[in-house]
Structure formats: structure tokens, C-alpha cells
Amino acid sequence: MAARRPPPVAKRVRYAPGSARVRNAILEQQQRLRTTATRLDQAGVSEIHDGRVAARRLRSLLRTFRPLLDVDRARLHREHLRSFARTLGEAREADVRRELLTALSLDDGRISPTAHRRLAALLERSCVASRERLGLQLAAPEWAALCAALERQRDGGAFVVERSAGMAQVLALVSRAWRRPLRLLRRGPRDVAELHELRLAFKHCRYALESVADIAPRESARLLRRLRAAQDCIGDHRDTLLAEHWVKENESALGPALVARLDAGLREREKALRRDAARRAERVLDAWQAWRTATRPLRKATTSGPA
8 A cells, every 4th residue: 555645844934134024014903903802892992093003104114115015915914904093083082072172171160060061961972872883883784794894815925926025125114104193294284175185194003013123123112202292192182173063063061151161271272282293293204214214224234035
């Protein structure tokens, strides 16, 4: 009897250091996304926030490293991730609005306890309604189909088709993500829309930088701190504008006197945040230049082969 042949050994896929770095970064975010998606039925504040952040991070990575990826697969996955994040958006905004307006109301000594309770009740109803709508979306067949589509792409390596990229190429892609914010920073955001655009660009740059933060760690840490500080400040500014819009929309329920007090506080907060955002954004440029200088030798190096 002829000896049985052993089963063929699967060929190990080899990735160069840069390609391996991108693959691992995508896999990490995929895992975070799956973890948060399993907790969304609780619809808590932290679960909703974590789910949106995980989707944003993964979308950003697929955009930054697009030249190394299967373009069609990455594009479709980014669309699924956008739908995932938007589903959670209304509930997240309701949570942020409740926290902001409650603090503003408590800090204003001219707002009566009765008016404060009226505001708190309306904010609570808004949060409950947003959770109910989220629950309906999570129970819909479309949500199950969306989660199934995300699950099918759980292998981050399937996205990476360029397996020979070295760290020089990856750093060059991270650096290229700065084109958009640099344009806005050098002439300054002209209006609220451009300030919001700068915030989104900062997020994109920060997520890209986090995947290579161990390279030039001191400069990377400094740049990440300044990016996060500027991004958070601009985000607070946007939340303030959204809260102001909500207050005006609900004037009949809140009453003119309460709306006037809240509007005054929100306007003051908006002006202060706008000034602080501009100051923090300016500080990003120096940190970015220091990171560019520190990583220049590696960015100029010859791309290494598979390892």
C-alpha cells in the first residue's frame, strides 16, 4: 500500500516591515470594532462613543494607506463604516448636549431651580428618544446586514495587497495625510466650516501617526498631544454651536427667559473656544515640523524587502 502523503503546508504570507505595520494596525482596529459592536445593545454612553471612535479610526487607516490596499474592498468597507458611525451619531450628540447644557445651567446663578428642572427633563426626553430610535435601528435587518458585512472583512491582511512596503513608504503616506491641515493652518480657518474641516483633518493625521508613534517617540508624543488638544477644543466648539441650535429649536418648551440665559452662556463659551482653538491649532505646526525633521532620515531611506 502506498504511503499516504502528508497534507500540504499552507504557505506563510510574508510582509515587509511597512506592510506588516499597516496590516497589524488594521487588524487591531477591526478587533476593537467587533468588541464595541457586541456591546451596543446596552446603548450606554461609553459604548456608543467607543463604537463611533473605532469606526472612525478604521476608516481613517483605510484612507491613509490606500495605495497599499485593495482599493475596491477598502472603499466598500469605508462606506460600511460610515453607515455604522452615522447610526450612532444622534444618540452620541444627545449625550454630549445633555452634559454641556446641564453644566451651563448649573453654573448660571440666574437660572431658577424650576427652569433647570424643565431643561433637565427636556434633555432627558431627548436622550431617551434618541436611544429608542437607535434601538429600532439596531433591531432592523439593515443593521444585521451591515454588521455581517463588517464581520466578513475581519481579516485585516485581506486589505493589504502591497506586501513589500518598507517603513519609509509607510511614513511617506503618514506624512502625505498632512497636506489638507497644513493648507488650512498656514492661512488660518476662515469660518466655522473650515474650522470643522480642520478638526476632521487633525483626527485623520492623529490616527495615522498613532500607527507609527514608536518611530521618533519623543516628537511623536509631543505632536499627538498637541493634535489631541486642538482637536478636542475644536470639537467642544462644534458641540457648543449644535447645543445653541437645539436651544433655539426648543424655545417654546424651554421658555424665552431660559433660552436667553442659555444663549448668552453658549455665545460666551463659543467665543472663548474659538480663540483657544486657534491658539492650540497654531502650536501643532511646530510639533509637526519637529516630527518631520526627526523622521526625515527614515522617510528618505530605501524601502526594504520582505522580512
